[in-house]
Amino acid sequence: xxxxxxxxxxxxxxxxxHTFSSITALVADIVEKPTPFxxxxxxxxxxxxxxxxxxxxxxxIWEGTGVWGLNNTVAWGWAIINFVWWVxxxxxxxxxxxxxxxxxxxxRTAINRFAEAMTxxxxxxxxxxxxxxxxxxxxxxxxxxxxxxxxMWPNFQSPLLWDVFAxxxxxxxxxxxxxxxxxxxLATLRDRVKSKLAAxxxxxxxxxxxxxxxxxxxxxxxYMLLAGLATPLVLSVHTIVSFDFAVSIIPxxxxxxxxxYFVAGAIFSGFAMVMTLMIIxxxxxxxxxxxxxxxxxxxxxxxxxxxxxxxxxxxxEFFIAWYSGVEYEKFAFVNRATGPYxxxxxxxxxxxxxAPNFFWFRKMRRxxxxxxxxxxxxxxxxxxxxxxxxxxSLAQDFLPGSWAYYSPTWVDVLTYVGTFGLFFTNFxxxxxxxxxxxxxxxxxVMPQADxxxxxxxxxxxxxxxxxxxxxxxxx
Amino acid sequence: MAQLFPxxxxxxxxxLLLSVNLLLLAVIFGFWYWGSxxxxxxxxxxxxxxxxxxxxxxxxxxxxxxxxxxxxxxxANAGIPSTETCMTCHSQIATDSPMLEPxxxxxxxxxxxxxxHIHKLPGFAYFNHSAHVNxxxxxxxxxxxVDRMEVVMQSEPLSMGWCLDCHNNPEPYLRPVxxxxxxxxxxxxxxxxxxxxxxxxxxINPPIYCNACxx
Numbered sequence: 013x014x015x016x017x018x019x020x021x022x023x024x025x026x027x028x029x030h031t032f033s034s035i036t037a038l039v040a041d042i043v044e045k046p047t048p049f050x051x052x053x054x055x056x057x058x059x060x061x062x063x064x065x066x067x068x069x070x071x072x073i074w075e076g077t078g079v080w081g082l083n084n085t086v087a088w089g090w091a092i093i094n095f096v097w098w099v100x101x102x103x104x105x106x107x108x109x110x111x112x113x114x115x116x117x118x119x120r121t122a123i124n125r126f127a128e129a130m131t132x133x134x135x136x137x138x139x140x141x142x143x144x145x146x147x148x149x150x151x152x153x154x155x156x157x158x159x160x161x162x163x164m165w166p167n168f169q170s171p172l173l174w175d176v177f178a179x180x181x182x183x184x185x186x187x188x189x190x191x192x193x194x195x196x197x198l199a200t201l202r203d204r205v206k207s208k209l210a211a212x213x214x215x216x217x218x219x220x221x222x223x224x225x226x227x228x229x230x231x232x233x234x235y236m237l238l239a240g241l242a243t244p245l246v247l248s249v250h251t252i253v254s255f256d257f258a259v260s261i262i263p264x265x266x267x268x269x270x271x272x273y274f275v276a277g278a279i280f281s282g283f284a285m286v287m288t289l290m291i292i293x294x295x296x297x298x299x300x301x302x303x304x305x306x307x308x309x310x311x312x313x314x315x316x317x318x319x320x321x322x323x324x325x326x327x328x329e330f331f332i333a334w335y336s337g338v339e340y341e342k343f344a345f346v347n348r349a350t351g352p353y354x355x356x357x358x359x360x361x362x363x364x365x366x367a368p369n370f371f372w373f374r375k376m377r378r379x380x381x382x383x384x385x386x387x388x389x390x391x392x393x394x395x396x397x398x399x400x401x402x403x404x405s406l407a408q409d410f411l412p413g414s415w416a417y418y419s420p421t422w423v424d425v426l427t428y429v430g431t432f433g434l435f436f437t438n439f440x441x442x443x444x445x446x447x448x449x450x451x452x453x454x455x456x457v458m459p460q461a462d463x464x465x466x467x468x469x470x471x472x473x474x475x476x477x478x479x480x481x482x483x484x485x486x487x
Numbered sequence: 488m489a490q491l492f493p494x495x496x497x498x499x500x501x502x503l504l505l506s507v508n509l510l511l512l513a514v515i516f517g518f519w520y521w522g523s524x525x526x527x528x529x530x531x532x533x534x535x536x537x538x539x540x541x542x543x544x545x546x547x548x549x550x551x552x553x554x555x556x557x558x559x560x561x562x563a564n565a566g567i568p569s570t571e572t573c574m575t576c577h578s579q580i581a582t583d584s585p586m587l588e589p590x591x592x593x594x595x596x597x598x599x600x601x602x603x604h605i606h607k608l609p610g611f612a613y614f615n616h617s618a619h620v621n622x623x624x625x626x627x628x629x630x631x632x633v634d635r636m637e638v639v640m641q642s643e644p645l646s647m648g649w650c651l652d653c654h655n656n657p658e659p660y661l662r663p664v665x666x667x668x669x670x671x672x673x674x675x676x677x678x679x680x681x682x683x684x685x686x687x688x689x690x691i692n693p694p695i696y697c698n699a700c701x702x
Contacts, residue, residue: 158515161523163648202491215491219500 025119025457028301032455035302039197039449040204042297047444050296055440061433068427069144077147079423086406086418091141093398094428096253097281098138099179100274100394102186103246104282105131109189110242113235118457119310122302125197125450126293127286128190133438134285135183137431142175171255178252182245189238195221195231196452247271250278257401264344264405267332273325280318280364281394283311287387289439291380293448302449305378312377315390319368322397326365340410348404352417356400363393524644532640533603536589545670546634552626552668559626563615567602570594605641606630612647613702622691623661624653627670634670650700654693658682661691 026035072079082089105127112120143152155176157166166173199221202214221227254274257265287308294303333345348357367389370376377383408415442448459465466472520526544550553559555568570593577587593600606629608614620626627633631642643649653660659674661682666672675681685691694700 159519161519161525161644161646161648163651211491220492220497 023304023306024459025122025304025306026302026454026459027304030301030458032458032460035454035458036200036204036451038299038302039447039451039454040201042443043201043445043447044205051440051444055437058433058436058440061430062437063430063433064426065140065430065433068423068430069140071423072144072427073149077145079421081418081420081424083416083418085409085411085414085416086403088402088406089418090420090424090428091145092256093395093402094431095138095141096274096398097391097395098134098141098431099182099253100250100278100281101285101391102131102134102138102182102282103250103275103278104286105129105134106182106186106189106242106246107279107282108286109193110239111246113239114243119307121450121453121457122304122307123286123290123311124453125190125193125446126290126448127282128186128193129439129442129446129448130286130289131186131282132183132190133435133442135179135186136438137435139179139183140431140434142172142179171252171259174252175256178249182249185238185242185245189235189242191217192231192234192238193450193453194446195219196223197447197450199223200451201447246279247275250274262405262409263338263340264329264348264401267329269325269328269332273322276318276321276325277364277394277397280315280322281391283315283318284387284390284394287311287315287383288391291384291387293443297443297448299449302454305380308380308383309374309377312371312383312386315386316368316371319364319390323365326361344405344408347408348400351404351408353400353404353407356396357404360393360396360400363389364397367393524646524649528641528646529644530640531605532636532638533605534638535603536600538586538638541633541636541639552633559616559620561617563613563617565616570599573600605639606645608645612700614700620667621664622689623664623667623685625660625662625667625669625672627672628660632670651695654695657686657691657693661685 030038080089080091105124108120108127109124109131113124143149146152154164155166155173166176195218198214198218202211202218205211205214251271251274254270258267258270260266290303291308294300330345333341348354367386370382370386403418407418455461545552555572556565557568557572559565570590573590574594577590581587582591589600592598619629629643629645631640633639658679659682662669662672662674663681663685
């Protein structure tokens with residue numbers, strides 16, 4: 013301990029004293045071994061739900077948006093709520109993969125692949141809603157500035173158009189980032205799989221990766237550039253999503269706090285979703301050595317911090333409504349907390365502001381059960397946040413004569429349920445056929461990757477930090 | 488270990504990237520060119536129940552457009568001539584021509600001649616003839632030199648972009664109102680001075696908001 017006595021040594025990011033090859037085996041075996049039985053069941057259910065989604069979308073397109081519960085004043089209902097909710101969830105993936113990469117947070121390597129996949133699938137689910145809500149889906153290409161004989165051009169002053177570009181850029185960059193990160197691991201799988209066809213498929217996507225020095229140099233530079241590109245997107249995408257509301261003049265929407273508040277909320281819900289999926293996956297696939305309890309604790313701290321950012325925004329909105337002296341603004345907020353949708357408001361408050369406070373306690377942060385339950389609670393709360401924002405401001409707007417109570421129809425509900433089918437179908441395919449952990453990157457943060465790990469004769473060091481390296485038995 | 492892929496596979500990603508982009512551009516260009524009304528509509532010249540020649544009637548005989556399309560100055564529709572309109576002359580002229588048999592049949596039975604509609608606008612686009620001719624947009628500006636057509640043919644695309652070309656910049660398309668039916672009218676040298684004068688005098692302000700035509 014003598015040489016390290018000056019500081020507290022950080023817990024190793026990979027537990028269980030793994031070697032490089034055992035890490036490869038741990039992750040790659042999941043893909044190579046026969047498909048487990050539970051996977052077929054989960055995949056079947058997801059497929060059924062996805063079928064439900066397509067059925068609902070087909071019905072919507074056939075009948076028109078009248079099948080949704082939209083009414084006279086509430087022109088935006090579940091569609092935009094679900095869109096914002098799914099896009100928000102995606103943000104954690106980008107934050108983990110890009111921002112934490114630039115800040116040299118080694119612990120991201122355990123969850124970045126996983127979270128990025130979640131991002132891509134979540135954005136796919138999100139993208140469905142703005143696409144189908146236009147009513148005439150067959151002219152959806154009008155959102156793109158294409159030359160045409162009508163001389164019709166998208167309205168560049170509309171935040172809804174900024175949304176098209178923000179979300180499609182986000183999807184493209186996320187996909188590229190995810191794919192570039194996958195290349196070395198795809199090559200690993202190419203070299204390990206037995207079947208010739210699988211080797212060819214992985215090989216085709218591995219782009220001839222050999223792991224040479226020059227390839228690694230190019231790879232790391234590309235990865236760094238993509239991380240730099242993706243970092244502003246973490247902030248910009250949800251900022252623009254918030255502009256959908258903030259640029260209008262509806263009381264409760266027209267507020268300058270929306271962009272930071274939406275971004276914090278997005279990261280909040282995204283981390284919760286990563287947590288939910290990760291707790292299940294690490295258990296099923298026995299990855300507790302890589303996705304350790306320390307990772308869960310760090311994520312819980314982020315959930316606590318972003319939860320309070322969101323809570324601060326809720327309180328600040330009320331303050332500004334009073335401080336501005338605008339009576340419509342005041343009414344909008346008092347009405348949220350006490351009006352016909354008070355039940356939704358208080359679900360939001362208790363799930364997003366009160367529930368995360370359990371994470372002030374170390375014991376709670378390190379409890380799998382508490383983390384799992386709270387991660388779901390947070391996502392319920394974040395869905396209700398979007399519901400409260402969208403519906404309360406519209407249902408009671410400037411003109412009391414047109415006030416109405418909004419309720420969704422069965423089509424709204426089943427479409428939303430169906431998006432989970434799309435999400436999990438994709439996610440299960442990802443778990444089955446791709447390495448869910450960035451093998452190459454995890455190796456970089458292992459103690460063995462330190463050039464000074466082995467002594468001069470190439471022997472393993474004496475295990476003086478045995479107590480920190482013990483196998484993780486916490487779950 | 489044997490190689491998984493042949494050597495040519497090295498070039499596949501580049502070729503794929505190039506061809507996908509070219510394909511995308513080709514699709515956009517294809518729709519822009521072959522899908523446009525300029526390509527699909529212009530030149531539409533269906534055959535009519537009677538081989539009526541505008542070249543003969545409007546050109547050689549010099550009958551004014553309004554003789555047959557009488558409501559053009561007052562109404563949204565220019566009007567298709569009734570059987571009676573044709574019969575003002577053809578009760579006396581060329582009565583034994585086999586070409587005119589459908590006309591006499593219409594006269595006897597009371598069922599109108601079923602002329603084929605050529606200049607079609609979609610139902611969601613509102614167009615008013617009187618609003619245009621009364622400020623000096625000539626017939627020939629939109630319908631072409633009908634006085635030279637044996638069979639009437641659509642000579643302009645009638646696309647929204649085509650409408651907007653004039654609505655954004657009406658000067659080149661205006662003429663004195665008394666000349667609107669003059670097929671052979673040519674702008675004078677001081678045309679733009681004239682056009683600016685007409686625009687300010689009549690307060691011509693062609694609408695370009697959606698609701699003007701999509702009501």
